[in-house]
Every structure is written in structure tokens, then in C-alpha cells.
Amino acid sequence: MLQITKRRHAELAGQAAKFVAELLLIEPLSPAFDHKLEAIEALGRDTIAQVSARHAGSLAHVAPPPTGAIAQATAALRSIATALEPMRPGNLAPPARHGLGLLPIPPGPSTYFHRYTSAQAEIEAALSSLTRERDALLRANIGLEAEEASLRPLVAALEEHALFAEEVALTIEARAAAIAPREPMKARRLTADALHTVRTRARDIAEARALTTQALAVRELISSTNAQLIAAIEQATATMLMVLRTAMEAAKMLARDRLVLDRITGLGRAASNLITDDGPPDGDKTQALQAAFVRLYDALDRLESERASIPPLPPR
Numbered sequence: 001m002l003q004i005t006k007r008r009h010a011e012l013a014g015q016a017a018k019f020v021a022e023l024l025l026i027e028p029l030s031p032a033f034d035h036k037l038e039a040i041e042a043l044g045r046d047t048i049a050q051v052s053a054r055h056a057g058s059l060a061h062v063a064p065p066p067t068g069a070i071a072q073a074t075a076a077l078r079s080i081a082t083a084l085e086p087m088r089p090g091n092l093a094p095p096a097r098h099g100l101g102l103l104p105i106p107p108g109p110s111t112y113f114h115r116y117t118s119a120q121a122e123i124e125a126a127l128s129s130l131t132r133e134r135d136a137l138l139r140a141n142i143g144l145e146a147e148e149a150s151l152r153p154l155v156a157a158l159e160e161h162a163l164f165a166e167e168v169a170l171t172i173e174a175r176a177a178a179i180a181p182r183e184p185m186k187a188r189r190l191t192a193d194a195l196h197t198v199r200t201r202a203r204d205i206a207e208a209r210a211l212t213t214q215a216l217a218v219r220e221l222i223s224s225t226n227a228q229l230i231a232a233i234e235q236a237t238a239t240m241l242m243v244l245r246t247a248m249e250a251a252k253m254l255a256r257d258r259l260v261l262d263r264i265t266g267l268g269r270a271a272s273n274l275i276t277d278d279g280p281p282d283g284d285k286t287q288a289l290q291a292a293f294v295r296l297y298d299a300l301d302r303l304e305s306e307r308a309s310i311p312p313l314p315p316r
Contacts, residue, residue, distance in 0.1 A: 004159060004160065004163060008160070009163065012160060012163050012164045012167060013167045015164060015167075016164055016167035016168040016170075016171055017167070017171055019039070019168055020168060020171040020172055020175055022036065023036050023037075023172075023190075023194060024175060024179075024186070024190075028185055028186040028188075028189040028190075029185070029189075033189065033193075034193075037193065037194055037197050040165070040168065040194075040197050040198050040201055041197060041201060043161055043164065043165060043201050043205070044157070044158060044161035044201070044204070044205045044208070047154055047157045047158055047161065047208070048158075048204065048205070048208040050154060051154055051158075051208045051211055051212050052208070054151075054215070062144075062215075062218055062219060062222060063222075064222055064225060064310045064311075065136070065137060065140060065222075065225075065226060065229070065310075067133075067229070067307045067310065069129055069132070069133050070129075070130065070133050070229070070233070070303070070307050071304070071307060072129070073126040073127075073129040073130045073133070074130075074236070074300055074303050074304050074307070076122065076125070076126040076129075077123070077126045077127075077236065077240060077296075077300060078297075078300050080119055080122060080123055080126070081243075081293055081296050081297065081300070083115070083119070084115060084116065084119065084247075084293075085290070085293050086112070086250075086286055086289045086290050086293065087286075087290050091112045092109065092112055092254070092286050092289070108255075109251070109254040109255035109257075110255045110257055112255075113247065113250075113251040113254075113255050113257060113259050116244070116247055116251075116259055116261060117259070117260070117261065120261050120263045120264055121263060123240070123244070123261075123264060124263050124264050124265060127237055127240060127241075127264070127265065127266075128265065130233050130236065130237055131233075131237065131265075133229075133233060134229075134230050134233045134234065134237075137226045137229055137230050137233075138230060140222075140226055141223050141226045141227065141230075144219045144222060144223045144226075145223065147219055148216060148219050148220060148223070151212060151215060151216045151219070152216065154212050155209070155212050155213055155216055158205055158208055158209040158212060159209065161205045162202060162205045162206060162209055165198055165199075165201055165202040165205060166202065168198050169195060169198045169199060169202065172190050172191070172194050172195050172198065173191070173195065175190065176190040176191045176195070221311065225310050225311070228306050229303075229306050229307065229310075232299075232302050232303040232305075232306040232307075233303060235299045235302065235303070236296075236299040236300055236302070236303045238299075239292075239295050239296045239298075239299040240296060240299075241264070241266065241267055242292055242295070242296075243289075243292045243293060243295075243296050244261055244264060244267055245267065246288055246289050246292040247259060247289055247292075248261065249285065249288075250285035250286065250288065250289045253285045254285055254286065
């Protein structure tokens with residue numbers, strides 16, 4: 001909720017006092033008295049009309065983003081990671097002894113790293129899907145931010161209208177009580193007609209204010225959810241690229257082979273500086289690659305957690 005400054009509050013209270021003072025100068029049974037009350041009946045009318053029009057249109061159709069494609073891509077990457085994890089039996093892990101104590105012949109590093117080449121089309125498809133979903137979320141947030149920017153002035157205007165109506169009501173009550181002994185007719189008109197008009201309008205403004213505040217809150221919630229999903233997608237994508245770069249380095253050392261993954265978009269460009277100080281060490285390449293996979297599992301867990309924790313919209 002927006003906050004009205006003390007200075008602006010004082011200005012609105014002054015305007016309310018002036019309005020009631022002008023009302024007290026009018027003969028209570030004259031048409032001018034009713035005409036003066038029309039200003040209260042019109043209070044916030046244009047703003048409420050804008051709120052109603054927006055609610056009948058775009059406000060009613062805001063919803064959290066669909067995440068089925070994100071779930072599918074995450075599952076695909078997890079399946080690929082499970083198959084390629086270096087310490088998985090049959091990959092780079094030391095082979096287990098047979099019952100007679102004989103060691104089976106391992107398939108060899110070259111065979112293991114060839115699996116990356118075989119899987120690169122599937123990897124590229126999953127990464128491309130995540131990139132498309134991220135871009136869609138970015139576009140959605142641009143639209144939501146524009147809508148939020150257009151809603152905030154309406155919320156601010158309604159809050160000022162509500163405060164003005166409240167100050168008018170309080171002033172009318174006080175002045176009616178003060179003049180009741182000497183001007184009972186005017187006091188009755190103030191309490192029966194003017195105060196009723198103000199309170200009716202205040203109720204209409206409060207309803208519109210609640211509607212607009214909820215619409216703004218829904219957009220802020222979805223925008224925040226989208227931002228968290230975007231960050232999780234980018235982390236998972238970057239970590240997958242880091243795994244592949246680590247595998248390329250490991251292939252040079254362990255298989256004396258050059259692992260070419262030229263179908264993976266952005267592998268050579270966007271991931272060139274992903275191996276940072278906390279990344280894979282220069283020592284045991286198998287352990288370095290295993291550590292990269294652990295980071296990938298963590299990134300995929302975070303992405304799935306963010307996707308699964310999208311809160312439902314509040315009831316309209």
C-alpha cells in the first residue's frame with residue numbers, strides 16, 4: 001500500500017475543512033446545498049471508472065506462467081546427467097570386482113566421452129527449451145511492469161480520495177454536533193444527508209481501492225515469481241554449460257581426445273568464463289567433473305523447487 005505523506009495529509013484535511021465550511025454557509029433547504037453535495041457524489045468517479053474498465057479487461061486474466069515446458073526440460077537434463085555422471089558404474093568409476101575377485105574390463109574414457117557427443121542433440125533441445133521459457137518470462141515481466149506502473153497512480157488517487165472523504169465525514173460530524181443546539185435543521189441535514197452521501201461515496205472508493213490494490217499485488221507476486229524462475233533457469237543453463245566445458249577439459253587429459261560439442265548453442269561463447277575460482281580444480285579431472293555434476297544437480301533442484309512453489313492467485 002502506498003503511503004500519503006504528512007504534508008499531503010494536512011493538505012487534504014485542509015481541503016475537507018474548507019469544503020465543510022462552504023457547505024455550512026448554504027441554506028440547508030436550498031437547491032444549492034444539494035448541488036454542493038454533488039461534488040462529494042462525484043469524488044473519485046473517473047478513477048473508479050478506470051479501475052472498473054481495467055478489471056473488465058486485462059485485470060481479470062492475469063495468471064502465473066505455465067511451467068510444463070520447464071518441468072520437461074529439467075527432467076530431460078536430470079536424465080542426461082544421471083546417464084553421464086562420471087562416477088556412475090560403467091562410466092569413469094573404478095569397476096567393481098566380480099565374485100571371484102576379477103576386475104571387469106572398463107569401457108575406457110574415450111567410450112565415456114563419446115556419450116556426450118551422442119547426447120548433445122538432446123542437451124541442446126533441453127537448453128533451447130529453457131531459453132525460450134526464460135525469454136517468455138522476461139517478456140511477461142516487461143508487460144507486468146508496465147501494468148504495475150499504470151496501476152500505482154490509480155491506487156494513489158483512490159487513497160487520497162478515501163482520506164479526503166474520511167476527513168469530510170469527521171468534520172461534518174464535529175460541526176453538526178457543535179451547531180445542533182442553535183441550528184437543528186442544518187445539523188439534521190448535515191448528519192442525515194451530507195454525512196450519508198460522504199459515507200456512501202467512501203464505501204464505493206474503498207471497494208475500488210481494494211480491487212486495485214489486489215490487482216497490483218497480484219502483478220507484483222507474479223513478477224517476483226517470474227524473476228525467481230528466470231534466475232533459476234539461467235543458473236541451471238549456465239551450470240550445464242560448465243559441466244560440458246569441464247568434460248571437454250577432462251577428455252583432453254583422460255582420453256587424449258578432443259571432445260567436440262559444436263551443436264550446443266553458446267557453449268564456447270557464453271560459458272567461456274564459467275569455471276571460476278570455486279570451479280573445478282586442475283588436479284583430478286574425474287573428481288572435477290563429478291563436482292561439476294553435483295553443482296548441476298543442485299541447480300536443477302533449485303529450478304524444480306522454484307517451479308513447484310509458484311503460489312496460487314488469491315481469490316478474485
